[in-house]
Amino acid sequence: MDRDDDPRRKARIDGSRQWEVFYREQSADPMRHVGGVTAPSLDIAVEQARTLFGDDSESLWLCPADEIVRLGGNNLRAPERTPVDATGATDAADPEVSTE
Amino acid sequence: MISISKLLCGRSAEGDGLRYDDPDENYDQIREEKQKRPVVVWNTTRRCNLYCEHCYAGADLDPAQGELSTAEAKGLIDDLAAYDVPVLLFSGGEPLVREDLVELVEYATDAGIRAVLSTNGTLITEEKAAALRDAGLSYAGVSVDGLRERNDRFRGKDGAFDAAVRGIENCLSVGLKTGLRYTITEHNAADMEDVVDLLYDVGVDRFCFYHLDYGGRGGDIADADLDDAAQRRAVRRLFDMTREYHDAGEDIETLLVGNYADSAYVVEYAADELGQEHADEIHRYLRVNGGDPTGERVADVDYRGDVHLTQFWQSYSLGNVRDRPFGDIWDDESNPLLAKLREREEHLTGKCVTCQYQDVCRGSSRLRALAATGELFGPDPQCYLTPEERGVSAEPAD
Numbered sequence: 001m002d003r004d005d006d007p008r009r010k011a012r013i014d015g016s017r018q019w020e021v022f023y024r025e026q027s028a029d030p031m032r033h034v035g036g037v038t039a040p041s042l043d044i045a046v047e048q049a050r051t052l053f054g055d056d057s058e059s060l061w062l063c064p065a066d067e068i069v070r071l072g073g074n075n076l077r078a079p080e081r082t083p084v085d086a087t088g089a090t091d092a093a094d095p096e097v098s099t100e
Numbered sequence: 101m102i103s104i105s106k107l108l109c110g111r112s113a114e115g116d117g118l119r120y121d122d123p124d125e126n127y128d129q130i131r132e133e134k135q136k137r138p139v140v141v142w143n144t145t146r147r148c149n150l151y152c153e154h155c156y157a158g159a160d161l162d163p164a165q166g167e168l169s170t171a172e173a174k175g176l177i178d179d180l181a182a183y184d185v186p187v188l189l190f191s192g193g194e195p196l197v198r199e200d201l202v203e204l205v206e207y208a209t210d211a212g213i214r215a216v217l218s219t220n221g222t223l224i225t226e227e228k229a230a231a232l233r234d235a236g237l238s239y240a241g242v243s244v245d246g247l248r249e250r251n252d253r254f255r256g257k258d259g260a261f262d263a264a265v266r267g268i269e270n271c272l273s274v275g276l277k278t279g280l281r282y283t284i285t286e287h288n289a290a291d292m293e294d295v296v297d298l299l300y301d302v303g304v305d306r307f308c309f310y311h312l313d314y315g316g317r318g319g320d321i322a323d324a325d326l327d328d329a330a331q332r333r334a335v336r337r338l339f340d341m342t343r344e345y346h347d348a349g350e351d352i353e354t355l356l357v358g359n360y361a362d363s364a365y366v367v368e369y370a371a372d373e374l375g376q377e378h379a380d381e382i383h384r385y386l387r388v389n390g391g392d393p394t395g396e397r398v399a400d401v402d403y404r405g406d407v408h409l410t411q412f413w414q415s416y417s418l419g420n421v422r423d424r425p426f427g428d429i430w431d432d433e434s435n436p437l438l439a440k441l442r443e444r445e446e447h448l449t450g451k452c453v454t455c456q457y458q459d460v461c462r463g464s465s466r467l468r469a470l471a472a473t474g475e476l477f478g479p480d481p482q483c484y485l486t487p488e489e490r491g492v493s494a495e496p497a498d
C-alpha cells in the first residue's frame with residue numbers, strides 16, 4: 001500500500017492516537033509486535049501497555065502507529081481475491097472484487 | 101450470552117445466531133461441544149445518526165477516516181469465511197448509514213456466514229427491511245434503552261424511541277426476525293419490564309439484556325452502573341418475568357449478556373425455585389460453553405480493521421486485518437496477552453480463585469476488572485455473588 005494512502009497513517013477523529021507495542025520477554029529474544037493501544041496521550045498509552053504486558057516483559061517499545069511505514073501485508077483490495085460461495089468454490093468472473 | 105428462557109423454561113427458540121455456543125440454526129440452544137471459531141462483531145462504521153451515552157464505539161456523526169471500503173470489506177469477509185467464522189454481526193456506529201450494507205450482507209451470506217445486525221432501528225424503513233431480508237440477513241437486534249422519554253434522553257435524540265419501534269415493526273412486517281437489545285443501567289432498570297410488555301404487544305418475542313461494560317463512552321458512565329443489590333434485583337426480575345410469560349403460554353426468549361456472574365446466579369435461582377436436579381442440569385450445560393467469551397468465542401473488527409478481544413475493548417487491538425488475515429491474528433498466541441486470556445483460570449486473583457462457579461463464569465469481564473482495579477486479572481466489580489453463593493465462608497481480601 002502506498003505510504004500516503006495507508007488509512008492507518010491518518011489520525012483517529014476522536015483525538016486519540018494509536019501506538020504499536022513491541023515486547024520481548026528476555027534480552028536474548030527478538031522484539032515482537034503484540035498489537036496496539038489507543039489513548040489520548042503517550043503517558044496513558046505507556047500505562048496501558050505496562051498494564052497489559054509489563055509483568056512479562058524485559059523491554060517494551062511504543063511507536064506511534066501513524067509513523068510506521070508498512071510495506072506488503074494483507075491487501076484486502078487485491079484484484080486477485082475472488083469471492084467464495086457457501087461451498088468454498090470461487091467465482092473468478094465476478095468483477096466486483098477487482099473494482100475500486 | 102446466557103439464554104434464560106432456555107435454562108429456566110426449556111425454550112429452544114430460533115435466535116440471532118449470536119449465542120456463542122452454537123452458530124447453527126438447527127441446534128439445541130446449548131450444545132455439548134465447545135465452539136471452535138469466534139462470532140465476529142464488525143463495527144462497519146463509526147458514524148451514527150444518534151449519540152448514545154453508553155456507546156462503546158464512541159460513535160458520532162462525522163465521517164471517520166480509514167473506514168474499510170466496500171472492496172476491502174469483501175476482502176475481510178473472504179478472510180472470515182476462509183477461517184470458518186460462523187456468524188458476522190454487522191454493528192457500528194449505526195451500520196445502516198453505510199450505503200453498501202445490503203450488498204455486504206449478501207456477500208457474507210453467499211460466503212456461508214450467518215449475517216446478523218445490531219442497529220438503533222431508526223433508519224429501517226419497510227423497503228430497507230425487505231432488502232436486508234432478501235440479502236439473507238438472519239436477525240436484526242434493535243437497541244431500545246428505556247421507555248420513550250428515558251430512551252430519547254439516553255440516545256441524545258427526541259423521537260428515537262418511536263423511530264426504533266417503527267423500525268421493529270417494519271422488520272416484523274416483512275418477516276425479518278427481530279429482537280430487543282437493552283443495556284441495563286441505574287437509570288433504566290425500572291423501565292425494563294414495561295419495555296418488554298410494550299414490545300411484546302408489537303410482536304417482539306426475543307429480548308436480550310446487556311450489562312454495562314466499561315469501554316468507549318460506557319467507561320464514562322461507569323458510575324451509572326447498578327450496585328450489587330440492584331443487579332441482583334434486575335436479574336432476578338428478569339428470571340421471574342421470563343417464567344411468568346411462559347406460565348401464561350407466551351413463549352418469549354430472554355437472554356443476558358456481559359456479566360457471567362449471572363451464570364452462577366441462574367444456577368442458584370434454579371436450586372431455590374425449581375429444585376436441585378434442574379439446577380445441576382443448568383450447571384452442566386453452562387460448563388461446556390459458559391463464561392466470559394473475550395478473546396475466544398467472540399472477536400471484534402473495528403471500522404479501520406483493528407481486531408479487538410471483544411467489541412467493548414476498543415483501546416487495545418491485537419493487529420489489523422490490513423496487515424494480516426483475521427485468522428492469523430486470532431491464532432497468534434505468541435501474543436502473551438491473548439495466550440493468558442485463553443488460560444485465564446490460572447491467572448485470576450481475588451475472590452474468583454476460590455469461587456465454586458469459576459467454571460461457568462471464568463471471572464467475568466477482564467475489561468471491567470481492568471477499568472476498576474487497574475489489574476487485568478483482578479475481580480470484576482460487577483460480581484454480585486455473596487460468599488455463601490460462591491461457596492466460601494468469608495470474603496477474602498481482594
Ligand code: SF4
Nearest residue numbers: 452455458461463483
Ligand atoms: S467470584 Fe469471580 S468467578 Fe465467581 S461468579 Fe464472581 S466473577 Fe465469576
